Each structure stands twice: as structure tokens, then as C-alpha cells.
Amino acid sequence: MIIAHRLNKTFRLPIVMEGRFSAVRTLLSREYRDVEAVNDISFEISKGEFVGYIGPNGAGKSTTIKMLCGILHPTSGEVTINGCSPQKQRQQVVRQLGVVFGQRTQLWWDLPLKDSFDILASLYKLEQQFFKNQLGVLTEILQLQELMGIPVRKLSLGQRMRADLAASLLHDPDILFLDEPTIGLDVAAKKQIRDYLKQMNSQWNKTILLTTHDMDDIEQLCSRVIVINHGAAIYDGDLETLRGRIGLPTVMKIKFREAVSPGYEDFLSASTFQVIGCQDRVITVACNRKETTAMEVLNRMSKLGTIEDIHLEEPNFEDIIHRIY
């Protein structure tokens, strides 16, 4: 269980001086301004959850993750990971955590990949047989066989991300913190990483907290979403409720077996949904999930004829974020 209780982090930055010798004057200045990166955030994440932690640039996502894994100390508030404080009981917590920062690697740039795993095994003091088994499994799942002899700097971004995932799982932690693990990857590599993450969560029962700017990551992976803006949590719940709460329309295309008789618009005019198009045998409607269900729409539409096919387009998650902000 991960608990963040009333977490705050304020960075104190020197005020940058302007004019001549500004760099030196800034260095010597005693004037500061405070940046509230994280502002009174609380949440609890249970074992096996897959949680998306999202928000715009500078919202405080990375700062939260760094406090959760003990890299940063909160200005106030408390974190516990399975009952231990990452700040006070670092050793115990590190054993339970795997962390991937998509923008940085924890691997040794100039060494062949296998050497990085050996070094990490020794840092984690892994027993030799355990390390061999674990690396064997990860090598197979993440398809690293061909890459073991290649220096990390020569790996493609997608290959490097697979290797970083393996590194974060080498000591078999219960919890994964992933900060932008799909950043910069092409569509195929993104899909591959998402498939691995699904497997880590559903088959290996890893608890995962994921920050990303890619809304497809959230749509495809997360059952729960925490949205933060200016350091504060503005939503914590499931994706469906979030869509419903802010009321973006779901678009439904309903295809009839035969052409719909004229006058259908009058019949539908008093509905809780809106007709936004009609072409051949297909009527397109927009419905607000807050006001109606897909089933209600279909019940009403079925009065117009025999329904042959239905196509549902959920609102784009990026639109949802913009609405919240």
C-alpha cells in the first residue's frame, strides 16, 4: 500500500537579477522566491492498482514521484510505502520499488547492457541464483537476448526502455513508479511497452503508478486516474466517472438495416441526446453520459427500425484534460 498524506514540496529559488553581471549578482543575492511544486496532495494506492498520474507540464508529477521514492524530502506531509518511510527507511523501501524515468536511464551508458544488470545485482545484493532466474525471465519477456552485448548508448530508444524496465524489475519489487516510460517512442514501440506493463500488472500483480502525457497510455492501461494541476490534485477516480463528470459527449453511430423513414428527427427531438448527422442508413448522435446511457439511446433508436450495427466513439482524453483546466 502506498500512502501520501498531505504532501507538500516547496522549492526555494534565487530571484534572477537583471542587468550587468546578473549571474554573479544572482549568485550573491539573498532574495528568493518560493515555488510550490506539490500542494497538499493525499492519496492511497492499494496493491495491484494501475494508477495514472497526469497533469500539464510543471504540475508537480515528477516531484511527487521523487518524494514517493525518497529522492526528495517533502517540505511537509508524509509518505509510506508498505508501512515504511522512503526518507527514513530508505533501504527497506528501495527493495520494494522499481523506478523508471523515461527521460533518463539508470543503465551505464558506455557498458554493454549485461554489465549494467551485473552492477545492479551487486548494488541490490541479489543472491546469484535469484539474479540468474530473474534476469532469464526478464530477458525472455522483454526480448533482450540480442541486446546484452551492446553498449547502452547504441540501443534505440525503444530497446533502451525495455532494458530500463528490466533493470527496474531485477530485484522483483512490488511497486513500479514510471515517469513517462513511452516518451519519444514510435507507435509500435509504445504498444510493445504498454503490453509489457499490462502483463506486469495483471500477471505479476505489480502496483503501478504511471505519469504520462500520452492519453492513450492512460486509456489503455489505467483503471484509476489522479489529475494534478499547479501542484494540487483536482480529480481522483476512475476514467469513466471523469468522462461523465465533465460531460464530454460520447458519439454513437447507429446503422439500421433499412433506410430510416422521414420524420425521424421529430420523433427524436425530445430525446436526452442530440442527432448530429444522418447518412444513408446511419444516424449519428451525441449523448452526454451524465444525462443518458448508451442503452437508453439504443432503446429509443430501435423504435425507428432494426439496428444492424453500433459504433461508439468515446471522448478524447486530451479534451477531458482541457475541460478540467
Ligand SMILES: Nc1ncnc2c1ncn2[C@@H]1O[C@H](COP(=O)(O)OP(=O)(O)OP(=O)(O)O)[C@@H](O)[C@H]1O
Ligand atoms: N529541483 C528543483 N528546483 C526548483 N524547482 C523545481 C525543481 N524540480 C521541479 N521544480 C519546479 O516544480 C514545479 C513542478 O515540477 P515537476 O517536474 O514536478 O512537474 P511535472 O508535472 O513533472 O512536469 P513535466 O510534465 O513537465 O515533467 C515546476 O514549477 C518546476 O519548475
